[in-house]
Amino acid sequence: MSGDSQSFSVETSAPKQSHDITELVREVVRAAGKTSGLCHVMVLHSTAAIVVNETDDPSIGTDIQKALDRAVPDHAGWLHDRIDDNAHSHIKAAILGPSESLPVRDGDLVLGTWQRIILMEFDGPRSRRIHVQLLG
């Protein structure tokens, strides 16, 4: 079943960023030739997250980052900042989660009209490893 999983890297370019990875995931799904099943997308880091939302208006990604900054401000007395100065990014990653699962039908992802798969960077710029697992 080695053809059922694949990894790729995304280079982020700012400390906080929203990066649309839908087409990269879609390529993996199409290449695998799965007719039906599930596609699990996971970022293999604990200071980034995967979400599903709209990117047609890119300001939505900015709004999500701002809302998270408001709820989890940088350096607000977090204990982990004494060891590594990125506690806020761990907290946000834990709340949003490292993965999303998407249905696969007729060899392609099932997504609503305005749904896209987004890598949320909270501690960039970095190289982020994404693992795609297909089942079905």
Added chain:
Amino acid sequence: MSGDSQSFSVETSAPKQSHDITELVREVVRAAGKTSGLCHVMVLHSTAAIVVNETDDPSIGTDIQKALDRAVPDHAGWLHDRIDDNAHSHIKAAILGPSESLPVRDGDLVLGTWQRIILMEFDGPRSRRIHVQLLG
């Protein structure tokens, strides 16, 4: 594998709402006759979410909505409000996520005593499309 996925619509009736969809999902699971596996439930929109929690006391759904309103107030300077006046609903949907996966055993969902599947509406009233994918 066409019998392994099914969609249905839920009509919400208020701007913000918590709607128990457990029995609708359970019907899909029972009709498919899957003995064991996983059931993936996804709302195909980016201003609504799926969560798992208690509905026996319906005020929990109200509390979840209130807590999200407190953390992500409507019209708090969000950029997307300039294009479409519903930025808060995108942010909440991104934080909660569009899907949940539930185990299937003996042809039925595995849920804790107080766990139910809930559609969270953040930009209603609308017709919301729910996709159920079964694996096993």
Added chain:
Amino acid sequence: MSGDSQSFSVETSAPKQSHDITELVREVVRAAGKTSGLCHVMVLHSTAAIVVNETDDPSIGTDIQKALDRAVPDHAGWLHDRIDDNAHSHIKAAILGPSESLPVRDGDLVLGTWQRIILMEFDGPRSRRIHVQLLG
């Protein structure tokens, strides 16, 4: 497929706690002998959650709990507190979610270097039932 799912209990010891369950989940995966697929980990309660993040510095778990307390304070006028004095724990559980899915490859979990599976307790101390479902 009875060998593809297994449950275990974790006894938490404080009202709010972060408990690393990675090795308990890993034992289930190794015992099942699955070469490749997906591992779904779910806590069968609505006042606890599963997250994936770092535990090498245990203060990250404390920071996550503190950030959630800040966003969702105990007894901040929640309606469910009139029935059962734990509304904050339901809200946090709904936001973080009861489950995470992890890829399986070569008979073991696929996790990033700093990623661990964590049971988040919001209403302990309690005995928490964890269900692990394997697919592949």
